[in-house]
Amino acid sequence: MEKNFIKKLSKSSHKYSHGTVAVIAGSPEYSGAALLCVGGARRGGSGYINFISPDQFTRDLVIRAYPDVVAHKSKTGLEVDAWVIGPGSPKLGRRFAVPFSRYAVLDSVALKLAERIHADFVVITPHEGEARDLGFDIGEGDEGRQKSALEMAIALNCVVVLKGYHTVVASPEGLVAQDELGGPELATAGTGDILAGLIGSMLASWKPLNFNDVVVVVFKAISAHALAAQAAANDLKPITSSDILQYLPITLRQ
Numbered sequence: 001m002e003k004n005f006i007k008k009l010s011k012s013s014h015k016y017s018h019g020t021v022a023v024i025a026g027s028p029e030y031s032g033a034a035l036l037c038v039g040g041a042r043r044g045g046s047g048y049i050n051f052i053s054p055d056q057f058t059r060d061l062v063i064r065a066y067p068d069v070v071a072h073k074s075k076t077g078l079e080v081d082a083w084v085i086g087p088g089s090p091k092l093g094r095r096f097a098v099p100f101s102r103y104a105v106l107d108s109v110a111l112k113l114a115e116r117i118h119a120d121f122v123v124i125t126p127h128e129g130e131a132r133d134l135g136f137d138i139g140e141g142d143e144g145r146q147k148s149a150l151e152m153a154i155a156l157n158c159v160v161v162l163k164g165y166h167t168v169v170a171s172p173e174g175l176v177a178q179d180e181l182g183g184p185e186l187a188t189a190g191t192g193d194i195l196a197g198l199i200g201s202m203l204a205s206w207k208p209l210n211f212n213d214v215v216v217v218v219f220k221a222i223s224a225h226a227l228a229a230q231a232a233a234n235d236l237k238p239i240t241s242s243d244i245l246q247y248l249p250i251t252l253r254q
Helices: 031-042 056-065 108-113 128-133 141-156 191-206 211-235 241-252
Strands: 020-024 048-052 070-072 082-085 101-106 119-124 159-162 168-170 176-178
Touching: 020 031, 020 191, 031 048, 031 056, 031 191, 031 241, 048 056, 056 070, 082 191, 101 108, 101 191, 108 128, 119 141, 119 191, 119 211, 141 159, 141 168, 141 176, 159 211, 168 211, 191 211, 191 241, 211 241
Parallel strands: 020 048, 020 082, 048 070, 082 101, 101 119, 119 159
Antiparallel strands: 159 168, 168 176
């Protein structure tokens, strides 16, 4: 099991030195996705979280919940270590682009941008249905899912997080890891939004330098996310995604 989830800060650390993140998430119809995704990003170790939305209502909602986050109407001119794009967002057009970054985490409607986003390392987070929508067949059982995730990673030249029971992470360099911690407590709306934000923030903080090391950091995020859900389920029944956010700080101290 992965420990040391959050990168230890040096005595000279400042808010920019341990990672900057920009989140594009939510919409008037799905404003909760913005709150959950930004909430996950706030707990991943990054020192500076930006939130971008053209919708004033969604920006206000995020800032009221998280006054430490900086909200922007536009992504123009923003330079960050990691972008997190897609949870609860409206359709993104073919001309959609963000400034170059080291990392980009794509979820939901942003999954189809995998080959067009300019970043050193791209991470996509589809569930099985979304993977099929991208044109990939998903094999049966753990072995089949691992093989499918690896095929996607190689074809798209990105790290793939194939969500579901026994979530699989695969690198285009051939590394495959499978989660054994996540259970049915994660089967509630919004958990993927939290995970996307958490992954982006942890990548910005740890700053891995190759695809296989990206997998290691992503797997840390998946493990922390699953353990937070377990901890919440020990105290609450049933649990919601908001409960997982509340338990993340406890889990991340391990």
